[in-house]
Amino acid sequence: MSFINYASREINCKIVYYGPGLCGKTTNLQYIYQKTDPTAKGKMISLATETERTLFFDFLPLALGEIRGFKTRFHLYTVPGQVFYDASRKLILKGVDGVVFVADSQEERLDANIESLENLKDNLEEQGYRLEDLPFVMQYNKRDLPNVSSMEELRELLNPDGVPEYEACATTGEGVFETVKAVAKLILLELKKGG
Amino acid sequence: MLGPQSAFVMYEEELNQINEVLNKLLRDSNSKVIFLVDKNGQLISAVGETENLDTTSLASLTAGNIAATGGLAKLIGEKEFSILFHEGEKDNIHISIVAQRVILVVIFDQRSSLGLVRLRVKKASDELGRIFEDLTQKTEEQERSGQSQSPFAEITDDDIDNLFK
Secondary structure (H helix, E strand, O other), rough: OEEOOOEEEEEEEEEEEOOOOOHHHHHHHHHHHHHHHHHHHOOOOEEEEOOOOOEEEEEEEEEEEEEEEEEEEEEEEOHHHHHHHHHHHHHHOOOOOEEEEEEOHHHHHHHHHHHHHHHHHHHHHEEEEOHHHOEEEEOOOOOOOOOOOHHHHHHHOOOOOOOOOEEEEEOOOOOOOHHHHHHHHHHHHHHOOOO | OOOOOOOOOEOOHHHHHHHHHHHHHHOOOOOEEEEEOOOOOOOEEEOOOOOOHHHHHHHHHHHHHHHHHHHHHHOOOOOOOOEEEEEEOOOOOEEHHHHHHHEEEEEOOOOOOHHHHHHHHHHHHHHHHEEEEEEEEHHHHHHHOOOOOOOOOOOOOHHHHHHHH
């Protein structure tokens, strides 16, 4: 649910990065944080365990600039990917405006991707959303690794609807900005429709 | 109640009323900072000594805190915990839910007390609740009459592309 503030002429939207454990959601945010001009970003917050696994969420506020005199701000969140943190994932999806699914391209994570995508759909439905109705972008991460599934296979299993999709390597930043731009654009187009 | 997809809209008139209530609460409760956050973590307003505070982060963590506590409440069969209190060495945080949809956060030190804050927050919450009721009504009316022309209705693909240059 975007927040349109006529008093301060601002619009705030919430983007959630979803995906199985260790797929690179936090790495996506860290890369964006590192490469963004200090004036355009706030502090990045990571609520993580001592072993750097996301415990509750990561948060990164981004200011993109103005459209028609309105400052556009995007709040980027990640969910904890590990299966047993489901209660926390549900909370973070509240009020979401757009979703990025970060898939782990490694063959051995194929089932984990499918399970996480199903979990995303279930949790959205519980909040009264349908994934098909939301701005949604697919990112195939870790394309640089040797043991990856083919794009055809990933596409068939994870993206049958053909939403915008990007190959990525979040550690080097490849595909990271393309992904966030794509989802931001879909959200703005949704607002244009009068969402 | 607004649907999950519709935007939460704030107008200048209501924001001024809200700030009036918050500033009065700041004085009456002798507190340092007060801010108001939407349950999704968007900052609505902040008054008091906000210069050295990262209000955006505070807003998002407060909403996360309320969401987690709400989850706990449901697990034990409560609807929600409407008040949270965190006590620090110098500063304390009093968090309460207003009108079931926004979060009122009061930061105070030894110049005030929990009792005083609770008392003043209760009164301010009633006033804020009324403002948000009006706001919801106004948004719904505008939607129905088709006046809620989104400021984004006229944007072009070029406008959006320009953001990413």
